[in-house]
Amino acid sequence: MARIIAIANQKGGVGKTTTSINLSASLAINDQAVLLIDMDPQSNATSGVGIDQKALPCSLYDCLMRGKPLSEAVSQTNIARLWIIPATADLVGAEVELVNVEERESVLKKSLQEIVGRYDYIIIDCPPALGFLTINALAGAHSVLIPVQCEYYAMEGLGRLMANVKRIQDGLNPSLVLEGILLTMFDSRNSLGRQVSEEIRNHFKEKVYKTMIPRNVTLAEAPSYGKPAAFYNAASAGAQAYLELAKEVLAHGEEG
Amino acid sequence: MARIIAIANQKGGVGKTTTSINLSASLAINDQAVLLIDMDPQSNATSGVGIDQKALPCSLYDCLMRGKPLSEAVSQTNIARLWIIPATADLVGAEVELVNVEERESVLKKSLQEIVGRYDYIIIDCPPALGFLTINALAGAHSVLIPVQCEYYAMEGLGRLMANVKRIQDGLNPSLVLEGILLTMFDSRNSLGRQVSEEIRNHFKEKVYKTMIPRNVTLAEAPSYGKPAAFYNAASAGAQAYLELAKEVLAHGEEG
Numbered sequence: 363m364a365r366i367i368a369i370a371n372q373k374g375g376v377g378k379t380t381t382s383i384n385l386s387a388s389l390a391i392n393d394q395a396v397l398l399i400d401m402d403p404q405s406n407a408t409s410g411v412g413i414d415q416k417a418l419p420c421s422l423y424d425c426l427m428r429g430k431p432l433s434e435a436v437s438q439t440n441i442a443r444l445w446i447i448p449a450t451a452d453l454v455g456a457e458v459e460l461v462n463v464e465e466r467e468s469v470l471k472k473s474l475q476e477i478v479g480r481y482d483y484i485i486i487d488c489p490p491a492l493g494f495l496t497i498n499a500l501a502g503a504h505s506v507l508i509p510v511q512c513e514y515y516a517m518e519g520l521g522r523l524m525a526n527v528k529r530i531q532d533g534l535n536p537s538l539v540l541e542g543i544l545l546t547m548f549d550s551r552n553s554l555g556r557q558v559s560e561e562i563r564n565h566f567k568e569k570v571y572k573t574m575i576p577r578n579v580t581l582a583e584a585p586s587y588g589k590p591a592a593f594y595n596a597a598s599a600g601a602q603a604y605l606e607l608a609k610e611v612l613a614h615g616e617e618g
Numbered sequence: 619m620a621r622i623i624a625i626a627n628q629k630g631g632v633g634k635t636t637t638s639i640n641l642s643a644s645l646a647i648n649d650q651a652v653l654l655i656d657m658d659p660q661s662n663a664t665s666g667v668g669i670d671q672k673a674l675p676c677s678l679y680d681c682l683m684r685g686k687p688l689s690e691a692v693s694q695t696n697i698a699r700l701w702i703i704p705a706t707a708d709l710v711g712a713e714v715e716l717v718n719v720e721e722r723e724s725v726l727k728k729s730l731q732e733i734v735g736r737y738d739y740i741i742i743d744c745p746p747a748l749g750f751l752t753i754n755a756l757a758g759a760h761s762v763l764i765p766v767q768c769e770y771y772a773m774e775g776l777g778r779l780m781a782n783v784k785r786i787q788d789g790l791n792p793s794l795v796l797e798g799i800l801l802t803m804f805d806s807r808n809s810l811g812r813q814v815s816e817e818i819r820n821h822f823k824e825k826v827y828k829t830m831i832p833r834n835v836t837l838a839e840a841p842s843y844g845k846p847a848a849f850y851n852a853a854s855a856g857a858q859a860y861l862e863l864a865k866e867v868l869a870h871g872e873e874g
């Protein structure tokens with residue numbers, strides 16, 4: 363039975379995709395069978411692992427809107443034990459078309475049943491919004507991992523995101539838990555980063571991962587080569603931080 | 619007659635809000651009467667100019683969904699010649715509720731008629747999505763200014779954004795023009811920034827502003843004081859860059 367983790371935050375540019383790709387790859391390096399689902403029509407996770415989204419027989423959109431089985435949308439990546447369900451441009455239509463669909467929030471949850479037994483982890487990259495694509499991910503996931511940039515606007519939005527997670531827990535998915543809050547793009551040279559990270563740790567305490575992801579240019583360069591950081595420059599501080607995070611996520615899973 | 623400029627890009631965290639606030643303030647410093655409209659439910663532009671969104675008699679949501687006049691949602695800021703229509707949390711509902719409304723894409727366009735004569739510039743901050751809030755902004759604006767972070771994913775998304783702008787030009791708003799592409803968070807120390815900015819300038823040529831916004835910690839710190847950078851640390855590279863940008867936008871307007 364796979365652990366299904368949604369990577370979500372409605373604030374843009376906080377490191378959702380970078381976390382989805384690099385956590386998935388780091389879990390695969392730790393001998394886990396991992397499926398990465400790209401639920402963002404921008405399809406950054408898809409290009410970040412080197413997949414050409416145009417060449418696919420069946421897309422995630424077909425699965426959500428036409429009832430095709432998710433297993434038909436799965437593609438191999440060139441990384442051992444890492445598979446992906448890529449995003450295609452038609453996915454942007456699903457956000458609007460789902461509005462008038464029966465049980466529109468649980469479409470993904472139902473289709474995940476078919477494949478949940480084949481993987482150890484399923485990681486879902488979400489778009490920067492609280493629309494039906496993100497709501498479907500939160501309704502179908504066992505837990506949610508929230509990346510937060512160590513800056514003012516990202517911190518300000520955290521309260522509203524937690525209120526929305528609680529609404530999902532009270533309704534669509536009572537078993538949804540907080541996997542953890544991940545501090546990203548941390549730059550110890552500036553006081554803003556230190557202040558924000560301290561404030562978040564004081565407020566959310568043990569819910570914040572010990573691992574912090576530093577601002578590190580390898581993490582910004584790797585996507586242009588279609589590779590996770592560990593396969594582009596394994597010794598970099600960015601790649602090492604995500605390998606550390608994977609160890610924390612694995613350890614947390616054992617308690618689960 | 620105000621020039622109405624939408625600040626849009628579906629990629630998250632590229633500097634839309636930072637540009638909306640600091641361009642608006644810089645135009646006000648140059649003796650222009652400016653209205654900033656916060657069309658993003660995250661309400662970052664609202665808190666970035668120090669407005670408490672809870673204390674408002676009439677919200678942008680009331681104007682879009684209940685036909686209230688926009689003039690009733692305008693608030694004073696503590697910056698001369700800068701007014702704001704703040705975002706409130708109920709705005710997130712508009713994204714879904716607009717789906718089943720008559721002429722759902724032109725709701726803002728119609729309500730702007732009432733106030734367009736009172737300002738020199740109207741700047742609209744958009745959320746990181748191509749949903750109905752952003753489409754309403756593009757349908758109601760005279761031009762669109764596109765901030766692009768000098769990184770791989772932001773550059774990759776530019777093509778799709780331009781295709782969407784063209785669709786709006788072919789349909790909802792034939793008079794919509796590209797105000798310009800603004801390179802943001804430029805860090806001359808890393809080769810990725812230089813490569814991406816060169817590639818964008820080669821491709822879009824004179825459509826790219828001469829002014830580049832450097833990565834500058836003042837721009838990240840100022841929002842926590844509820845002030846535009848020019849009112850927090852006017853000598854900073856960030857504040858100076860936006861003052862330069864305002865001059866380019868003003869000069870472009872004269873040609874208009």
Ligand SMILES: Nc1ncnc2c1ncn2[C@@H]1O[C@H](COP(=O)(O)OP(=O)(O)OP(=O)(O)O)[C@@H](O)[C@H]1O
Nearest residue numbers: 374375376377378379380490576577578582630769
């Ligand atoms: N720790 C880091 N250090 C340096 N750059 C980073 C780091 N994490 C992410 N980046 C870069 O910052 C930008 C934003 O990250 P990313 O795209 O992963 O965020 P996101 O939350 O997925 O954005 P969106 O809201 O658009 O989905 C990208 O260009 C990425 O390469």
Ligand SMILES: Nc1ncnc2c1ncn2[C@@H]1O[C@H](COP(=O)(O)OP(=O)(O)OP(=O)(O)O)[C@@H](O)[C@H]1O
Nearest residue numbers: 374513630631632633634635636746832833834838
């Ligand atoms: N030139 C800059 N230098 C340093 N930090 C910056 C710069 N521009 C923006 N920032 C910071 O980067 C983060 C993202 O910027 P901003 O919120 O303006 O982007 P956005 O496109 O409006 O994001 P969203 O997609 O969530 O609406 C913010 O924390 C902001 O303070």
Ligand SMILES: [Mg+2]
Nearest residue numbers: 378379402406
């Ligand atoms: Mg992303």
Ligand SMILES: [Mg+2]
Nearest residue numbers: 634635658662
């Ligand atoms: Mg913004």
